[in-house]
Amino acid sequence: MATKxxxxxxxxxxxxxxxxxxxxxxxFNNNTDRESLLVFKSRITHDPIGVLGTWNPxxxxxxxxxxxxxxxxxxxxxxxLENLGLVGTIAPHIGNLSLLNILNLQNxxxxxxxxxxxxxxxxxxxxxxxxxxxxxxxxxSLSLCSRLSYLDLSYNHLQGSxxxxxxxxxxxxxxxxxxxxxxxxxxxxxxxxxxxxxxxxMSNSLKGPLPEGLxxxxxxxxxxxxxxxxxxxxxxxxxxxxxxxxxxxxxNRLIGTLPPDMFTNLTSLTTLFLGGNLxxxxxxPSIGNASSLTRVDLANNSFSGQIPWLGNLPxxxxxxxxxxxxxxxxxxxxxxxxxxxxxxxxxxxxxAGNRLTGNLPSSIGNLSRQLSLLVMNNNFFxxxxxxxxxxxxxxxxIAFEHNSIxxxxxxxxxTLPNLQYIFLHENRFSGKIPExxxxxxxxxxxxxxxxxxxxTIPSSLGNCQRxxxxxxxxxxxxxxxxxxxxxxxxxxxxxxxxxxxxxGFVPSEIGRLNMIQAIDFSSNKLSGDIPSTIGxxxxxxYLDMSRNSFQGTIPNSLDKLKGIDYxxxxxxxxxxNIPVSLxxxxxxxxxxLSRNQLTGEVPTAGIFRNMTAVSLSENLELCGGVPGLxxxxxxxxxxxxSGSRLRIVLIASFASVAFIFxxxxxxxxxxxxxxxxxxxxxxxxxxPEIYPMYRQHDLKLATRNFSSECLIGEGSFGSVYKGVxxxxxxxxxxxxxxxxxxxxxxxxxxxxxxxxYGMGAGVSPRGDVYSFGIVILEMFTGKRPxxxxxxxxxxxQKWVSMHLAGNSRDIMDHxxxxxxxxxxxxxxxxxxxxxxxxxxxxxxxxxxxxxxVSVLIKKVKAxxxx
Numbered sequence: 117m118a119t120k121x122x123x124x125x126x127x128x129x130x131x132x133x134x135x136x137x138x139x140x141x142x143x144f145n146n147n148t149d150r151e152s153l154l155v156f157k158s159r160i161t162h163d164p165i166g167v168l169g170t171w172n173p174x175x176x177x178x179x180x181x182x183x184x185x186x187x188x189x190x191x192x193x194x195x196x197l198e199n200l201g202l203v204g205t206i207a208p209h210i211g212n213l214s215l216l217n218i219l220n221l222q223n224x225x226x227x228x229x230x231x232x233x234x235x236x237x238x239x240x241x242x243x244x245x246x247x248x249x250x251x252x253x254x255x256x257s258l259s260l261c262s263r264l265s266y267l268d269l270s271y272n273h274l275q276g277s278x279x280x281x282x283x284x285x286x287x288x289x290x291x292x293x294x295x296x297x298x299x300x301x302x303x304x305x306x307x308x309x310x311x312x313x314x315x316x317x318m319s320n321s322l323k324g325p326l327p328e329g330l331x332x333x334x335x336x337x338x339x340x341x342x343x344x345x346x347x348x349x350x351x352x353x354x355x356x357x358x359x360x361x362x363x364x365x366x367x368n369r370l371i372g373t374l375p376p377d378m379f380t381n382l383t384s385l386t387t388l389f390l391g392g393n394l395x396x397x398x399x400x401p402s403i404g405n406a407s408s409l410t411r412v413d414l415a416n417n418s419f420s421g422q423i424p425w426l427g428n429l430p431x432x433x434x435x436x437x438x439x440x441x442x443x444x445x446x447x448x449x450x451x452x453x454x455x456x457x458x459x460x461x462x463x464x465x466x467x468a469g470n471r472l473t474g475n476l477p478s479s480i481g482n483l484s485r486q487l488s489l490l491v492m493n494n495n496f497f498x499x500x501x502x503x504x505x506x507x508x509x510x511x512x513x514i515a516f517e518h519n520s521i522x523x524x525x526x527x528x529x530x531t532l533p534n535l536q537y538i539f540l541h542e543n544r545f546s547g548k549i550p551e552x553x554x555x556x557x558x559x560x561x562x563x564x565x566x567x568x569x570x571x572t573i574p575s576s577l578g579n580c581q582r583x584x585x586x587x588x589x590x591x592x593x594x595x596x597x598x599x600x601x602x603x604x605x606x607x608x609x610x611x612x613x614x615x616x617x618x619x620g621f622v623p624s625e626i627g628r629l630n631m632i633q634a635i636d637f638s639s640n641k642l643s644g645d646i647p648s649t650i651g652x653x654x655x656x657x658y659l660d661m662s663r664n665s666f667q668g669t670i671p672n673s674l675d676k677l678k679g680i681d682y683x684x685x686x687x688x689x690x691x692x693n694i695p696v697s698l699x700x701x702x703x704x705x706x707x708x709l710s711r712n713q714l715t716g717e718v719p720t721a722g723i724f725r726n727m728t729a730v731s732l733s734e735n736l737e738l739c740g741g742v743p744g745l746x747x748x749x750x751x752x753x754x755x756x757x758s759g760s761r762l763r764i765v766l767i768a769s770f771a772s773v774a775f776i777f778x779x780x781x782x783x784x785x786x787x788x789x790x791x792x793x794x795x796x797x798x799x800x801x802x803x804p805e806i807y808p809m810y811r812q813h814d815l816k817l818a819t820r821n822f823s824s825e826c827l828i829g830e831g832s833f834g835s836v837y838k839g840v841x842x843x844x845x846x847x848x849x850x851x852x853x854x855x856x857x858x859x860x861x862x863x864x865x866x867x868x869x870x871x872x873y874g875m876g877a878g879v880s881p882r883g884d885v886y887s888f889g890i891v892i893l894e895m896f897t898g899k900r901p902x903x904x905x906x907x908x909x910x911x912x913q914k915w916v917s918m919h920l921a922g923n924s925r926d927i928m929d930h931x932x933x934x935x936x937x938x939x940x941x942x943x944x945x946x947x948x949x950x951x952x953x954x955x956x957x958x959x960x961x962x963x964x965x966x967x968x969v970s971v972l973i974k975k976v977k978a979x980x981x982x
Contacts, residue, residue: 162203373397427455466491475499596620627652889955898929
């Protein structure tokens with residue numbers, strides 16, 4: 117019986133399609149190669165540059181473009197069709213090219229699955245299919261290509277796990293499966309790949325621990341597994357790999373500590389990326405003598421303790437330690453900074469978001485003359501900013517915001533010829549803004565808000581002809597606004613001078629800023645007329661000139677601001693009629709003219725149809741308008757509407773400004789605080805059976821007639837205001853935009869949710885996570901939940917979910933497609949859409965917290981950077 121079984125197995129093996137000999141299959145020859153190549157060509161559906169035009173039966177196939185043959189046998193040994201824009205599938209007949217050594221189809225648009233028949237190519241040494249759209253699983257039959265040394269399947273849409281059988285390819289040297297959708301564990305059999313030099317598995321969904329055997333591979337040079345879900349501790353064997361040069365494991369779930377002597381054994385290591393994990397403990401002291409290091413990223417972990425001496429890093433170019441819990445206690449606490457004077461190649465240095473204290477030493481000026489980015493924000497530094505910073509002649513960005521730095525801004529900063537970005541906001545700087553800033557001809561952004569700066573705005577800033585953003589808000593500045601600022605034609609983002617004590621007129625030259633998107637002069641002491649030339653600021657989205665002493669009439673020229681979204685002219689001394697021409701501003705969503713001296717009839721078309729999108733309170737001589745405004749008729753005074761009574765504090769509205777304002781003013785170049793410090797209030801709810809009832813008039817009083825000062829958030833269908841009710845209690849009041857299609861559905865959904873949340877607990881912040889998820893889906897698809905395509909059971913979330921399994925470019929917003937086309941970019945968009953779907957889950961309990969969302973987005977960002 118046993119003999120028969122063995123015989124049967126031998127017969128099966130003889131006729132197996134991958135193991136059959138010439139006795140079981142036709143002998144492969146020149147004709148076989150020709151026919152196989154012609155079938156391969158027939159599967160190409162698009163050849164944009166006609167490269168396959170030479171592939172015809174009448175000419176020798178060894179002369180065809182991309183084909184190389186064996187000289188003696190005239191058999192195909194190489195197919196090289198890299199980067200030709202070809203579209204199609206890979207024909208299984210490729211497996212008939214029995215002498216093939218090289219198959220290179222990289223950077224095309226091949227789709228479908230990888231044919232199992234590739235496993236017949238026993239002589240294959242190079243298989244390069246990266247940067248295509250290949251789907252399905254990695255064929256197990258690849259393990260039969262026993263001579264394979266180079267395997268690149270990166271930037272495709274491969275799924276499933278990595279076959280453990282690939283661990284039998286003893287000649288394999290280079291493996292790249294990065295930027296796919298692979299799952300499961302890294303096979304432990306990879307520890308048997310004794311010839312392996314480069315293993316690149318980044319940007320997948322791999323999980324589980326790292327195989328211990330990887331650290332024992334004698335030839336391993338590059339290990340890149342970032343942007344996965346790898347967990348557990350880093351194998352100790354990896355820290356003893358003397359051949360290892362490049363170790364990148366950023367944005368995973370690695371835990372544990374780093375051995376103190378790890379850099380003593382990693383003698384060849386040049387690049388170390390471990391950012392975005394859960395690593396803890398102290399930084400290894402041996403890092404200070406790791407003379408071969410060029411790039412180190414240990415950011416976004418939980419490292420603690422003192423930053424060690426870093427005095428023997430002559431080749432270091434990038435050193436990022438930001439967002440940890442590092443300290444600098446004691447008299448030698450800043451020695452790490454002083455010791456970096458021995459690193460002449462340093463270009464990027466960041467210790468932002470730690471617990472560093474004390475004064476900044478003058479030795480900061482001894483850092484590398486090659487330094488480009490100096491990032492030390494979100495710490496607890498005190499004292500003055502050393503003038504020696506002017507020694508850093510190649511620095512392009514300095515970030516010291518969110519500290520407690522005092523004294524004046526050193527005038528010597530104006531001698532830095534390449535400086536483009538200044539982030540000094542949220543400190544305690546005093547004195548005057550240096551005139552020398554006008555010498556910085558490359559200056560692009562200046563952030564000096566929330567300090568104690570005084571004196572006048574330097575007119576020399578008008579020399580900074582590349583300036584796009586100037587934020588001097590919340591200081592003690594006085595004097596007039598210099599005309600020279602309005603001669604900067606590059607101003608394309610923000611001019612924010614709010615919350616100072618500026619006086620005088622707004623110069624008519626403001627009309628020259630035809631690229632500016634946001635102007636905020638609010639809360640100053642400006643006077644005179646609002647210049648009519650402001651209508652020439654044709655790109656303006658946001659205009660706030662409230663809480664000043666402007667006089668005269670509202671300029672008719674405002675109707676030229678066709679893209680404007682937000683106008684606030686409240687709390688001034690404006691007189692005359694409201695220009696009827698404002699009705700034509702179709703994109704305007706907020707118009708606040710309250711607390712002025714306006715007279716006459718209120719227009720009734722355009723934005724004026726929506727009673728809560730327009731604020732007109734405390735203009736006693738106004739009349740008419742839509743009935744909901746509660747104004748008297750122009751021919752006879754009438755009583756204001758008393759409003760209706762509501763069970764839940766939800767009002768219909770058209771206000772929508774927070775998102776536009778944030779997109780304009782929120783262009784921050786460096787990382788912010790980990791925690792914004794937003795205070796959460798959690799009070800006991802009233803009895804679920806009894807709800808207080810409020811009139812609309814009560815809610816107007818509570819929010820100062822829905823003043824922008826009380827606005828605390830905004831979504832697609834409404835805004836949220838902070839209100840103080842008549843009994844002194846605080847309330848969050850949501851105002852729905854009922855004029856927008858789909859808002860009523862959202863209103864009913866939120867009422868249903870409040871019943872859900874109200875069962876045993878107060879309202880959860882996860883409701884805001886849902887809104888954030890919808891915003892993400894809107895931004896990356898260009899679709900909105902209220903589009904006509906969504907009806908019945910089909911909504912935005914379900915539509916994205918159905919299409920995301922394929923190519924994310926199929927549902928990507930058209931403008932995003934035009935900007936980028938790289939697979940890494942497309943993958944980043946796909947990951948962001950997945951984050952949006954997680955946030956917009958129907959059940960609040962299934963949604964992530966905003967902290968978790970922040971971590972996920974940082975992973976996407978790190979992947980693009982890496």
